[in-house]
Amino acid sequence: MDSNDVGRREFLKKTMLAGAGLGAMSGLAGAQESDKEPGPAKPLDRVPRKELGDTGKTIPILLFGCSQVFDPTYDKMLHRGFKDGVDYLDTALVYASGQSHKTLAPFVKQVGRDKVWITSKAPHRRRRADVASFERDLETCLGQLEVDHLDLFFMHMLDDTKYLDKDYLQMGERLKKAKKTNFFGFSCHDGNVVELMNKAARVGGIDAIMFRYSFGQYGDKELNRAIDACKKAKIGLIAMKTQRSVPAEQEEVIKFKSKDFTLGQAKLKAVWADERIDSAVSHMDSLELLKENVAAARSPIKLGMADFHQLNRLAACTSGFACMGCSQYCQPHVVADTRIADSLRYLMYYECYDEPEEAKRLYRKMSPGEREIDGVDFAAATRACPEGVDIANRLKLAQEVLA
Ligand code: SF4
Incomplete structure (x- = not known):
């Protein structure tokens, strides 16, 4: 490994040795190591793929977050992403006020159902979901998308561990057996993410989890232990909210500078540097953003120490806003x-x-x-x-x- 190319563990090792956990890493801002010039590196032809947990299926490391309305005639972004290898659509019943599925359906027909991976999620958590409503909602997803099965069905925005009890896990098995979905899991935005992940690792029956993860959580010990537990249980892990968004004027404080990446690309790279994460989803609502993200995924250049240090400084300087x-x-x-x-x-x-x-x-x-x-x-x-x-x-x- 080039000394300029560091993964999450390597970076943490070095910074911990320097006496700094993430919470105190702002002190490292002036202690950057000098970067070595990377050799000429050719971008990959397409976005690389990784196996999702223990599913035996590979997915691109960059997923198309579909919380918008698409052009039902011919959506340039979806087609461009597909051409570049972003053939995984991440949608949900509630996305775009219920319009995401319907406007994705024409694209799925245009490229062919078997050529794209479709994950959908239901319902919104405050609808007091139960087994019957999940099963009904999955049928609604299939109807709106005009497909006979999903690749992955997520219980959406879980915030209660009761959804990992026997009834729900048996429902997942039943839905898979009925070929309504190939795989089953959940997404969790906030609240007891760690508790949910730990329980999922214990009880089994969960193929994949989508959870909030970014460079700002590298030093979160409880979350790291939960990620390790899920990895050990061979659960696929998909990161969302990787940008750890704060208002633009706050981000400008650190004046991020990299010879290889934009700040947005560096944030994605920081998540991909964590070998436990299988993929990252990105809400891409412009061709420019799609191209930027795809370029980051295809680039064989890894983040350097200077990039990591800047990200940590950003996390420290803006924590009150995130x-x-x-x-x-x-x-x-x-x-x-x-x-x-x-x-x-x-x-x-x-x-x-x-x-x-x-x-x-x-x-x-x-x-x-x-x-x-x-x-x-x-x-x-x-x-x-x-x-x-x-x-x-x-x-x-x-x-x-x-x-
Ligand atoms: S306000 Fe603080 S403690 Fe509450 S959810 Fe946000 S980051 Fe967590």
């Missing part, structure tokens, strides 16, 4: 029903995703109690937040721009 969804830390300290992690996620959509209307729609869908901030004391929750988010002020901003 809500990681770990509501198990803050939520118990609030007496009211205010949904902290959800509100801050919608604020992220507003500030970072250029989706102000969707952010407002989601925010306004919450009940008045779930949006309540007046008279609510967030001091203890703020003290409990490992990211140092100023919860009261961020929620106030969310209310100002989204209500």
